[in-house]
Amino acid sequence: MKTTKILSIKIDVDTERGTRVGVPQLVSLLKELEIPATFFFSLGPDHTGRALKRIFRKGFFAKVQRTSVVSVYGIRTLLNGVLLPGPHIGKCHADLMRKVQAEGFPVGIHCYDHIKWQDGVAKMPEVAIAEEFGKARVEFKRVFGVEAQAAAAPGWQANIKTLAVYDQADLLYGSDCRGVRPFYPRVGEKIFKTLQIPTTLPTLDELVGLSEFPLERLNDYYLSLLQGDYPNVMTIHAELEGMKYLSWFREFLLKLKQNQVEFCDLETIAHNYLKDQEQIPICEMVQGTVINRSGFLAVQDN
Numbered sequence: 218m219k220t221t222k223i224l225s226i227k228i229d230v231d232t233e234r235g236t237r238v239g240v241p242q243l244v245s246l247l248k249e250l251e252i253p254a255t256f257f258f259s260l261g262p263d264h265t266g267r268a269l270k271r272i273f274r275k276g277f278f279a280k281v282q283r284t285s286v287v288s289v290y291g292i293r294t295l296l297n298g299v300l301l302p303g304p305h306i307g308k309c310h311a312d313l314m315r316k317v318q319a320e321g322f323p324v325g326i327h328c329y330d331h332i333k334w335q336d337g338v339a340k341m342p343e344v345a346i347a348e349e350f351g352k353a354r355v356e357f358k359r360v361f362g363v364e365a366q367a368a369a370a371p372g373w374q375a376n377i378k379t380l381a382v383y384d385q386a387d388l389l390y391g392s393d394c395r396g397v398r399p400f401y402p403r404v405g406e407k408i409f410k411t412l413q414i415p416t417t418l419p420t421l422d423e424l425v426g427l428s429e430f431p432l433e434r435l436n437d438y439y440l441s442l443l444q445g446d447y448p449n450v451m452t453i454h455a456e457l458e459g460m461k462y463l464s465w466f467r468e469f470l471l472k473l474k475q476n477q478v479e480f481c482d483l484e485t486i487a488h489n490y491l492k493d494q495e496q497i498p499i500c501e502m503v504q505g506t507v508i509n510r511s512g513f514l515a516v517q518d519n
């Protein structure tokens with residue numbers, strides 16, 4: 218008997234431009250193909266330009282060459298927060314965000330300030346993380362009128378302190394790490410109560426431009442990675458699959474449908490797992506690496 222393969226699309230929205238241009242394009246594509254997905258918004262100032270600092274970090278040059286950062290993000294975005302004041306995404310695009318939710322897509326917190334979290338959270342004290350996440354929650358509530366139920370950390374930057382902050386926020390689930398299947402995270406002796414649903418698949422920017430994966434072969438490669446035992450989770454970016462790679466993403470989704478892959482949003486996956494909490498494993502969350510991504514990030518030790 219063939220097992221059904223379930224894929225959950227998790228959309229990280231990093232920038233003002235991604236929110237304004239990428240998000241509406243993804244909404245209309247997903248609606249056309251009747252595919253559920255979950256959007257995670259950056260709610261505060263867009264300081265993407267500060268990512269220029271990362272150019273000096275090991276591993277970034279190769280990625281710049283492979284994905285062509287300027288053509289993906291645009292010059293304006295790269296200057297935000299450096300030479301230009303960073304636009305406040307929640308203030309600029311609250312209506313657009315509400316429209317995404319009104320179209321039936323669950324929404325959650327990606328962050329308040331993407332660069333601050335991605336580059337800083339590993340070294341930030343818990344009280345500073347609580348303050349930063351608190352700002353995101355306040356802005357989320359202002360935009361959507363309800364408390365956020367879910368969060369997905371920028372760059373999979375999660376640790377013992379961020380998990381403690383999530384637990385205090387009474388979230389339904391978090392999606393902050395790379396791994397194999399949903400679990401309750403443990404760091405050292407501490408077990409956390411917020412369900413983690415990890416990203417199981419490589420991201421497009423980890424594959425694009427590698428000689429062994431020309432774009433036309435990526436569909437088949439992704440299909441070969443899907444497994445039947447647990448929900449597959451793919452993180453996409455409004456700035457990539459919603460813009461420069463939109464036509465590739467459309468072909469990819471059509472191919473998945475042809476192959477009888479079923480789609481499910483993360484909220485539904487969380488509710489299904491939480492119906493039977495005894496079955497949810499406790500797994501260590503560690504700091505690890507993934508191929509073609511620079512630096513350390515949170516990984517499930519299954």
Ligand SMILES: [Zn+2]
Pocket residue numbers: 229230231327331370371372
């Ligand atoms: Zn992000």
